Amino acid sequence: MKIDTSEIKWHVIFIILVLMLVYPLLFSLSTSFKTMSEAFTSSSLIPQAPTLSAYERVFTTIRFAQILSNTFIIASLVTLFKLATGVLAAYAFVFFHFKGKNVLYFLLISTIFIPFTVTMVPNYITLSDMGLVDSIYGVALPQLADATGIFLLRQYMKGIPMSLMEVAALEHASHLNRLRTIVIPIIKPAILSIGIIFFINSWNEYVWPAIMIKSEANYTLSLALQMFVSSEGGTDVPVTMAVATLTMLLPLGLYSVCQKFIIGTFAHSGIK
Numbered sequence: 202m203k204i205d206t207s208e209i210k211w212h213v214i215f216i217i218l219v220l221m222l223v224y225p226l227l228f229s230l231s232t233s234f235k236t237m238s239e240a241f242t243s244s245s246l247i248p249q250a251p252t253l254s255a256y257e258r259v260f261t262t263i264r265f266a267q268i269l270s271n272t273f274i275i276a277s278l279v280t281l282f283k284l285a286t287g288v289l290a291a292y293a294f295v296f297f298h299f300k301g302k303n304v305l306y307f308l309l310i311s312t313i314f315i316p317f318t319v320t321m322v323p324n325y326i327t328l329s330d331m332g333l334v335d336s337i338y339g340v341a342l343p344q345l346a347d348a349t350g351i352f353l354l355r356q357y358m359k360g361i362p363m364s365l366m367e368v369a370a371l372e373h374a375s376h377l378n379r380l381r382t383i384v385i386p387i388i389k390p391a392i393l394s395i396g397i398i399f400f401i402n403s404w405n406e407y408v409w410p411a412i413m414i415k416s417e418a419n420y421t422l423s424l425a426l427q428m429f430v431s432s433e434g435g436t437d438v439p440v441t442m443a444v445a446t447l448t449m450l451l452p453l454g455l456y457s458v459c460q461k462f463i464i465g466t467f468a469h470s471g472i473k
Contacts, residue, residue: 233443240438255439276403287350357391
């Protein structure tokens with residue numbers, strides 16, 4: 202039996218890459234069950250004396266329920282509004298015919314390539330004038346629409362047979378009824394997967410909340426990590442890793458359950 206050495210080589214490379222990606226997750230989980238002294242003296246992924254003291258300190262030191270609620274509210278608002286605006290805009294770009302549609306779509310998609318740092322200061326000044334600094338709603342407001350979602354949903358909608366829409370038009374169905382009874386049921390897997398991506402991105406975001414949020418009562422989970430990190434060497438490593446572990450549980454769970462929909466959506470959009 203001839204062994205394909207090139208195939209073995211690619212398998213080895215793939216395994217190495219997977220280990221490189223998974224190691225930080227395993228390190229966070231392992232360290233969260235260690236004592237402070239063991240965290241600094243041992244690099245083993247298996248704790249010598251596993252303890253839940255780090256998690257106990259998380260729930261007693263910070264208002265974890267409030268912080269979790271803040272993160273969930275922001276992520277949910279961002280996800281729902283991005284999906285709503287994305288579905289409506291994508292429907293218009295696929296099934297409406299109006300002058301300048303292609304130019305408008307090009308301008309919209311070009312915003313994907315504008316760096317966050319360009320819009321950060323104008324957004325902050327605008328929200329400051331509105332009195333929304335240090336507010337979870339101020340964090341969510343600039344993120345309520347997204348060109349990436351419009352692009353992905355448009356690509357998915359383009360696969361809907363036009364004959365279905367023509368039959369609905371002959372039946373004098375309104376655009377709202379066509380969207381509700383034909384389009385949404387067909388693109389439901391895409392809506393689910395794109396929604397999960399939006400939710401995870403918002404859940405994990407750090408920079409924008411760090412700029413907007415000032416008080417601990419409005420912290421998100423990403424900001425809660427900095428409460429246990431000190432530039433003067435006083436970092437509580439086990440507690441920091443415990444917060445990190447709790448932060449990544451929901452995103453990992455969502456992706457694990459819905460990964461086939463997410464991969465299918467990107468494949469359908471033409472992104473490889």
